[in-house]
Each structure stands twice: as C-alpha cells, then as structure tokens.
Amino acid sequence: MSLPAKALVQAAANSGLRAVSVRHSSQAPKVALLGAAGGIGQPLGLLLKQDPLVAHLALYDVVNTPGVAADLSHIDSNAKVTAHTGPKELYAAVENADVIVIPAGVPRKPGMTRDDLFNTNAGIVRDLAAVIAKASPKALIAIITNPVNSTVPIASEVLKKAGVYDPKRVFGVTTLDVVRSQAFVAELKRLQSTVRIHTFLCFQGHDASKTVVPVVGGHAGITIIPLLSQVTPSTKFSEEEIAKLTPRIQDAGTEVVNAKAGAGSATLSMALAGARFANALVRGIKGQKNVQCAYVASDAVKGVEYFSTPVELGPNGVEKILGVGKVSAFEQKLIDASVPELNKNIAKGVAFVKGN
Numbered sequence: 118m119s120l121p122a123k124a125l126v127q128a129a130a131n132s133g134l135r136a137v138s139v140r141h142s143s144q145a146p147k148v149a150l151l152g153a154a155g156g157i158g159q160p161l162g163l164l165l166k167q168d169p170l171v172a173h174l175a176l177y178d179v180v181n182t183p184g185v186a187a188d189l190s191h192i193d194s195n196a197k198v199t200a201h202t203g204p205k206e207l208y209a210a211v212e213n214a215d216v217i218v219i220p221a222g223v224p225r226k227p228g229m230t231r232d233d234l235f236n237t238n239a240g241i242v243r244d245l246a247a248v249i250a251k252a253s254p255k256a257l258i259a260i261i262t263n264p265v266n267s268t269v270p271i272a273s274e275v276l277k278k279a280g281v282y283d284p285k286r287v288f289g290v291t292t293l294d295v296v297r298s299q300a301f302v303a304e305l306k307r308l309q310s311t312v313r314i315h316t317f318l319c320f321q322g323h324d325a326s327k328t329v330v331p332v333v334g335g336h337a338g339i340t341i342i343p344l345l346s347q348v349t350p351s352t353k354f355s356e357e358e359i360a361k362l363t364p365r366i367q368d369a370g371t372e373v374v375n376a377k378a379g380a381g382s383a384t385l386s387m388a389l390a391g392a393r394f395a396n397a398l399v400r401g402i403k404g405q406k407n408v409q410c411a412y413v414a415s416d417a418v419k420g421v422e423y424f425s426t427p428v429e430l431g432p433n434g435v436e437k438i439l440g441v442g443k444v445s446a447f448e449q450k451l452i453d454a455s456v457p458e459l460n461k462n463i464a465k466g467v468a469f470v471k472g473n
C-alpha cells in the first residue's frame with residue numbers, strides 16, 4: 118500500500134470510520150457493472166475486461182452472473198473478475214468501487230418511448246443507488262438505464278436522502294448520442310468527398326475516429342441536441358443537411374429498436390459507448406483530465422437542474438462544466454425547447470423518490 122493510502126486508512130481508523138470508505142483509486146481501479154448479464158452488460162463487460170486501466174471488474178446481476186464471469190475470466194487480460202448475484206451480493210459488488218456503471222433494467226420495444234420504461238426502471242435504479250450510498254458513497258456512478266433524464270435525478274435524490282450526494286459523481290451516460298453523431302457526420306461527409314473525387318475535385322474525407330461532435334441536453338427525443346456548428350475538424354453543413362441529420366440523431370435509438378423488432382434496443386454500440394465513458398472516468402481518477410459530454414447536475418443552462426454538456430473529468434469526477442459554448446440560432450432554439458421537457462422528466466424522477 119502506498120504512503121498516502123496508508124495515511125488514509127490510518128485517518129479512517131482514527132476517525133472511527135470504516136476503512137471500507139477508502140477507495141483503491143488510481144492504484145488499482147475497481148469497476149462494478151450492475152446489469153452485467155444483459156444485452157448491454159455482456160459486451161460492456163467484455164470491453165471493460167480488456168481495458169488495461171481496470172484492475173478489478175465486479176459483475177452484478179439478478180441472474181446469470183456466474184456464467185458471464187466465468188466466461189470473461191478466461192480472457193488473458195489483467196482485470197480480476199468477480200461475480201455477484203442477487204440483492205444479498207450487491208453490497209460486495211459495489212464496495213470500494215471507483216466507478217459503478219449501471220445498465221440494469223428493461224429496454225424499449227417498438228412503439229415505446231424511453232419514458233415508458235420509467236415504471237420498471239425507476240425502482241431498479243432507486244434500489245441500486247440505496248446500496249451504493251452505503252457501500253461506496255465516493256464512487257463515480259455512470260447511469261445507462263433509461264429514461265436517463267429521470268434516472269439520474271432518481272439516483273441523486275437517493276444519495277441526497279442518505280446524506281452522501283456529490284453532484285460531481287453522478288453521470289447520465291449520453292456517449293452513445295456522441296458516438297452516433299460522429300458516425301453519421303463522418304459517413305455523410307465521406308460520401309460527399311467521394312462524389313467530388315469522381316469530378317476530380319479531391320477533398321479530404323472525414324475519418325469517423327477523428328470526428329468530434331458535442332451533443333448537449335438530455336438523452337431522449339428532442340432533448341438530444343447535436344451541436345453541428347461545433348464539429349471538429351471544422352465542417353460545413355447546408356441547412357438541409359442540418360434539418361435531416363438532427364432528427365436522425367435524435368431518433369437513432371428508435372432506428373435500432375425498430376430494426377431489432379422486439380428483441381431490444383442498442384446493445385453493441387451502447388457497450389462501446391459505455392466502455393469509452395467508463396475508461397474516461399478511470400483516466401480522470403488517475404489524474405488524466407479529459408473532456409466528455411455527460412448529463413450531470415449543471416448550471417450550464419438557466420432554468421434546468423441537469424443538463425448534458427462537455428465536462429472536464431478528473432480525480433473527483435466532474436472538475437469543470439464547460440457549457441454549451443457558441444451555438445447557432447437553430448441550436449439555441451433546440452436548447453430552449455429541451456428545457457421544459459427535461460424539467461418534466463427531472464420532476465418525475467424527483468417525485469418518485471420523494472413520494473416513496
């Protein structure tokens with residue numbers, strides 16, 4: 118154990134606190150994955166097991182965790198894998214975790230909105246957050262479970278009730294909206310550059326892996342706001358392109374739900390997005406500050422308590438909220454329209470905890 122860690126353990130012992138509240142932090146990050154046997158959980162577990170920064174991957178689900186853990190533990194990467202099944206084993210799964218990723222809950226079927234999942238998923242997130250509040254109050258919590266616009270306020274209210282809320286440590290994962298936007302923009306601009314090559318006007322095409330598109334707001338319908346005016350490398354869009362791309366990004370989840378025809382929602386792209394975000398949190402814990410879009414408690418936009426913008430991540434989670442930046446008139450209209458919708462979603466989550 119390093120000297121600072123020893124000092125922390127000693128300080129905890131002296132103050133009468135349980136040493137359990139001391140996290141492994143940058144030395145050997147523990148990531149807990151709740152909902153690990155699901156459509157997202159399994160491929161996300163695979164990606165986290167391959168992440169060289171993860172020292173311990175704790176898999177939790179209400180069913181099938183031992184099989185997933187046995188399978189993943191045969192992969193020759195360094196992360197130790199442990200299995201935890203059912204509520205009695207939840208405490209051990211999240212105890213001492215540095216990062217807790219939550220994809221536990223039911224996904225959409227065709228015809229459903231994310232809000233239609235509220236009745237089932239609100240209770241799942243509330244109950245998980247109640248145990249996290251006791252076992253691992255300092256963990257960074259990344260919530261994938263929909264409706265994210267409401268489940269983040271739900272977890273936050275539970276942590277507030279327990280007296281351990283830190284707004285810098287609770288995140289709604291909106292990375293998939295960013296990933297999709299980057300894929301769609303790169304695809305559109307690559308196609309355009311191909312046309313120009315045939316007319317001998319050769320422009321450099323977009324590399325999807327180097328295209329950056331900030332997405333702000335929330336994670337449902339009109340609250341998903343891609344900032345096409347801020348794409349890097351700098352990219353010009355016609356008004357017609359913006360009018361087509363924006364709703365495609367907002368409805369991209371439904372595209373997958375419909376294509377899966379009742380078999381669930383995005384799992385593989387979500388696993389990639391979840392692993393990317395978890396890795397960013399772990400890098401932050403290790404002192405490697407980096408910027409990601411995430412739905413967090415925020416004062417970035419007036420009149421709404423939670424909003425996704427680019428945020429700087431560091432050792433304590435959110436280090437700085439970077440705000441929406443300079444937006445176009447079209448984007449400002451979308452931001453304004455998202456506020457009442459987000460407030461409805463947030464109020465629903467808060468009322469769920471306060472009324473229970």
Ligand SMILES: NC(=O)c1ccc[n+]([C@@H]2O[C@H](COP(=O)([O-])OP(=O)(O)OC[C@H]3O[C@@H](n4cnc5c(N)ncnc54)[C@H](O)[C@@H]3O)[C@@H](O)[C@H]2O)c1
Binds near residue numbers: 223238294382
């Ligand atoms: N944030 C995003 O961008 C995004 C994208 C896609 C899906 N999602 C959401 O992620 C969630 C999971 O989707 P999925 O496709 O993996 O669903 P799934 O049904 O395939 O898997 C969910 C898993 O959660 C487990 N589970 C249920 N109750 C639990 C509890 N109390 N504790 C622990 N685990 C529990 C189930 O046993 C199952 O293994 C859904 O709510 C979906 O809407 C979010």
